[in-house]
Amino acid sequence: MPGTAVRIRGLGKKFGSDFVLKGLDLDLEPGQSLAIVGPSGCGKTTLLRILAGLCPADEGEARVGPGQAVALVSQSLGLLPWKTVWGNLDLPLALADWPAPARVARVQAVLGDLGLAELAGRYPGQLSGGQRQRLALGRALVAQPDLLLLDEPFSALDALTREALGFHLARLWERLGLTMILATHSVEEAVFLGRVIVVMGGQPTTVRGIFQNPGSQTPQTLTADFFLDLVRRVRLALRETWAVTPHRVEV
Amino acid sequence: MPRVAAGLALLAFVGLWQTLALALGDQVLPTPAAVAADFWLRLGQPEFHRHLLASLWRGSAGFFLGLVTAIPLGWLMGRLKTLDAFLAPLLFLTYPVPKVLFLPVLLVTLGLGEAPKIILVAVTVGYQALVVTRDSALNLDPAHLEAFDSLCPPRKPPLAKALALTRHVLWPASLPAVLTAARLASGTAVSVLFMAESFATDLGLGYFIMDAWGNLDLPKMFSGILAMGLLGGMFYVMSVVAEKTWCPWVKA
Ligand SMILES: Nc1ncnc2c1ncn2[C@@H]1O[C@H](COP(=O)(O)OP(=O)(O)O)[C@@H](O)[C@H]1O
Ligand SMILES: [Mg+2]
Numbered sequence: 001m002p003g004t005a006v007r008i009r010g011l012g013k014k015f016g017s018d019f020v021l022k023g024l025d026l027d028l029e030p031g032q033s034l035a036i037v038g039p040s041g042c043g044k045t046t047l048l049r050i051l052a053g054l055c056p057a058d059e060g061e062a063r064v065g066p067g068q069a070v071a072l073v074s075q076s077l078g079l080l081p082w083k084t085v086w087g088n089l090d091l092p093l094a095l096a097d098w099p100a101p102a103r104v105a106r107v108q109a110v111l112g113d114l115g116l117a118e119l120a121g122r123y124p125g126q127l128s129g130g131q132r133q134r135l136a137l138g139r140a141l142v143a144q145p146d147l148l149l150l151d152e153p154f155s156a157l158d159a160l161t162r163e164a165l166g167f168h169l170a171r172l173w174e175r176l177g178l179t180m181i182l183a184t185h186s187v188e189e190a191v192f193l194g195r196v197i198v199v200m201g202g203q204p205t206t207v208r209g210i211f212q213n214p215g216s217q218t219p220q221t222l223t224a225d226f227f228l229d230l231v232r233r234v235r236l237a238l239r240e241t242w243a244v245t246p247h248r249v250e251v
Numbered sequence: 252m253p254r255v256a257a258g259l260a261l262l263a264f265v266g267l268w269q270t271l272a273l274a275l276g277d278q279v280l281p282t283p284a285a286v287a288a289d290f291w292l293r294l295g296q297p298e299f300h301r302h303l304l305a306s307l308w309r310g311s312a313g314f315f316l317g318l319v320t321a322i323p324l325g326w327l328m329g330r331l332k333t334l335d336a337f338l339a340p341l342l343f344l345t346y347p348v349p350k351v352l353f354l355p356v357l358l359v360t361l362g363l364g365e366a367p368k369i370i371l372v373a374v375t376v377g378y379q380a381l382v383v384t385r386d387s388a389l390n391l392d393p394a395h396l397e398a399f400d401s402l403c404p405p406r407k408p409p410l411a412k413a414l415a416l417t418r419h420v421l422w423p424a425s426l427p428a429v430l431t432a433a434r435l436a437s438g439t440a441v442s443v444l445f446m447a448e449s450f451a452t453d454l455g456l457g458y459f460i461m462d463a464w465g466n467l468d469l470p471k472m473f474s475g476i477l478a479m480g481l482l483g484g485m486f487y488v489m490s491v492v493a494e495k496t497w498c499p500w501v502k503a
Binding site for chain 1 (some may be wrong): 394395397398400401402403404405407415419420423424426498499500
């Protein structure tokens, strides 16, 4: 499947006898950024875990392009508390058996990219929420993945940190040219970070609407008319979805 | 402030000892000064060194052997369900049994040499360490396991992957608990060592103490007790220092 970064066909996943996801179709080109927005409990995390190879699908397929390296930043971040910022960043390289000098250079580069250079010797328990988030993002990027999966990356942060990290991520995505899928329940975040926005919902969950965002990602974007208009349209689509999604509570 | 408190506590202890010694007379309890003088004297005697070194060697070897056996076994039990199904019942049936009861069995099977004494200490320390290592391996944070899985290249061979998991996740996740177990076991370890050394041997602080008792040489007996106490204290302090240096994230 040349020219496709991700191909999802008739994807279904059930827990017990209930399908959480069913009949999901989606295609993603390389270098694209896709934002998945849907109510809590609709299956965003499940979809990302399937794409990351952490759990199998029950129906259909979710395929990542051949030779594409995938990295996931999970909702809980999964930082190892016994490793310093440096140690956490170095882990993927150690696991991939990179030679030591290349590892040092790469970790240093990522520390710089994410503004963590001063904090290299700290443990995750000594970082702020925003710093932990950046560390998790850095750890996902360090081994240079082709496809980056982000599960509600900013949901635990205050509004300002969230906005700053959003700009940071948008710039990184543009510069690195990687494919990105981001799950969120925030419409603004989805519209700002996704060139394609997919609204998910229903019982079981399926794709309820797809929107394109032609715009740029600058601080001005957040107040531009096209942005606000798109936010309004996505929100309306999400509201329709809400009506047909049972109000599941996340565990 | 904690230093001052510790100093006061020590002073109170010595004061109480002094009072008791004066009340009971030196045929029952020698004064702290008498014991200190005797201990100081013995520190220069090769005879005392032989006993001290024998106990130090048995204690250290037992500690080391116990940890080196228990830690990997604990990981395996925590990670391999089938193995755990066999071994966990055995572990918990024998756990409450005082390990010193193994001494006669060890003496019968292994003879009167060094082996039964070292193994008795190893069993005492090992049981504690085994229980906590197994617990840490069973209760690993799923988020850490998932992070490891998603960061590991898909094509990594299974053995290399298991070794990496041990090094980056299992070992650091269980280390604080293991060192705490070692700290708690240090007192028991020295007391079983005392038992093991108190008969069928003429070497070690246990023998030294029992021999002095037999001769009613009380200052000598107390010097031996002091040395054994210091031995236990050394294992205790080493566990604390190891936790401080190897687990800096715990206090972080
Ligand atoms: N391991 C699991 N076992 C059983 N049910 C699960 C499991 N993981 C997720 N679910 C259920 O699947 C649904 C989707 O969950 P999730 O993918 O986490 O949603 P989202 O990320 O959109 O909030 C929820 O109803 C959740 O309770
Ligand atoms: Mg989720």
